[in-house]
Amino acid sequence: MDRRTFGSVPSRRLGRSLGVNNIPHKICTYSCLYCQIGKAVKMQVDRREFYKPEKLADEVKMILDNIQDKNDFPDYITIVPDGEPTLDINLGKLITMLKSTGTPVAVITNGSLMSYPDVREDLHKADYVSVKADVFDIGKWKLLNKPHKGLVLNEIINGVRSFAEEFTGKLITETMLIKDINDSDSDLKNTVQHILIYKPDTAYIAIPTRPPAYKEAIPSDENSVNRAYYIFKEHIAKVELLTGYEGNAFASTGNFSEDLLSITAVHPMREDAILELLKKSDGHINMLTELISNKLIEKIEYKNHNYYLRKFSR
Numbered sequence: 001m002d003r004r005t006f007g008s009v010p011s012r013r014l015g016r017s018l019g020v021n022n023i024p025h026k027i028c029t030y031s032c033l034y035c036q037i038g039k040a041v042k043m044q045v046d047r048r049e050f051y052k053p054e055k056l057a058d059e060v061k062m063i064l065d066n067i068q069d070k071n072d073f074p075d076y077i078t079i080v081p082d083g084e085p086t087l088d089i090n091l092g093k094l095i096t097m098l099k100s101t102g103t104p105v106a107v108i109t110n111g112s113l114m115s116y117p118d119v120r121e122d123l124h125k126a127d128y129v130s131v132k133a134d135v136f137d138i139g140k141w142k143l144l145n146k147p148h149k150g151l152v153l154n155e156i157i158n159g160v161r162s163f164a165e166e167f168t169g170k171l172i173t174e175t176m177l178i179k180d181i182n183d184s185d186s187d188l189k190n191t192v193q194h195i196l197i198y199k200p201d202t203a204y205i206a207i208p209t210r211p212p213a214y215k216e217a218i219p220s221d222e223n224s225v226n227r228a229y230y231i232f233k234e235h236i237a238k239v240e241l242l243t244g245y246e247g248n249a250f251a252s253t254g255n256f257s258e259d260l261l262s263i264t265a266v267h268p269m270r271e272d273a274i275l276e277l278l279k280k281s282d283g284h285i286n287m288l289t290e291l292i293s294n295k296l297i298e299k300i301e302y303k304n305h306n307y308y309l310r311k312f313s314r
């Protein structure tokens with residue numbers, strides 16, 4: 001098993017986050033236009049076991065035990081795979097094991113399986129759940145999130161609603177704004193009415209800040225983001241924007257290549273962040289060149305910056 005834990009990394013929502021990747025590369029229920037980890041490799045809606053939760057939890061404990069700089073200690077252990085975390089049938093067990101470390105556990109989900117009672121039961125064990133709320137018009141949902149054909153939008157909405165009614169942790173929503181797809185006034189008004197059903201602690205509005213899977217995923221411009229903010233704000237007390245770069249404070253375990261491969265599997269890194277990580281690990285630039293020439297990492301240019309993303313054999 002490859003290393004499935006990455007970070008800790010800076011997170012715009014969670015402070016410092018130690019990521020756990022509980023799903024093999026890009027197995028998801030959606031294939032979003034803006035996905036930062038590439039196009040879906042496999043789409044499915046049936047839950048199954050991918051990795052033993054004991055192994056994932058042991059890896060997390062080892063990372064926590066080896067953190068040398070106390071500033072790198074995570075505020076959350078975050079289950080944020082390069083796929084949909086609720087596809088993992090052992091999710092509840094994993095959350096319980098991770099919580100035994102004493103660090104709160106967050107799960108970042110697209111919410112598409114929250115109509116399943118067992119998924120809701122698992123997520124109730126978490127301290128923090130982030131659920132996707134991009135668009136609620138069926139045609140646009142299909143265009144933007146490209147759901148598996150077995151999914152029904154109304155069932156998802158009802159599932160998230162049932163979950164929200166009983167969840168005692170922090171529930172937040174995240175709306176990714178894509179130019180000319182979900183950022184018109186009428187779409188935004190419809191989106192906020194649905195988000196109200198979920199009663200989130202905070203509604204986050206985001207735009208893609210890293211290279212998207214499909215070139216049609218153009219981030220909404222500043223005007224549209226501002227409009228969205230004010231439309232949301234008319235109805236929801238806490239609305240925040242996630243439109244900036246999260247910074248370069250990626251933690252190092254001392255093994256540059258391993259750190260880079262595990263982080264970039266779920267989180268494309270900007271070149272300046274990589275150079276900082278290299279410095280922290282006492283590494284040499286050749287280590288990066290070698291990963292690129294061995295086709296383990298690929299370089300992508302996006303909005304005047306170079307990003308590096310883990311390459312997987314398809």
Ligand code: SF4
Nearest residue numbers: 028030031032035110
């Ligand atoms: S953005 Fe999330 S939900 Fe959408 S395809 Fe990528 S991993 Fe799946």
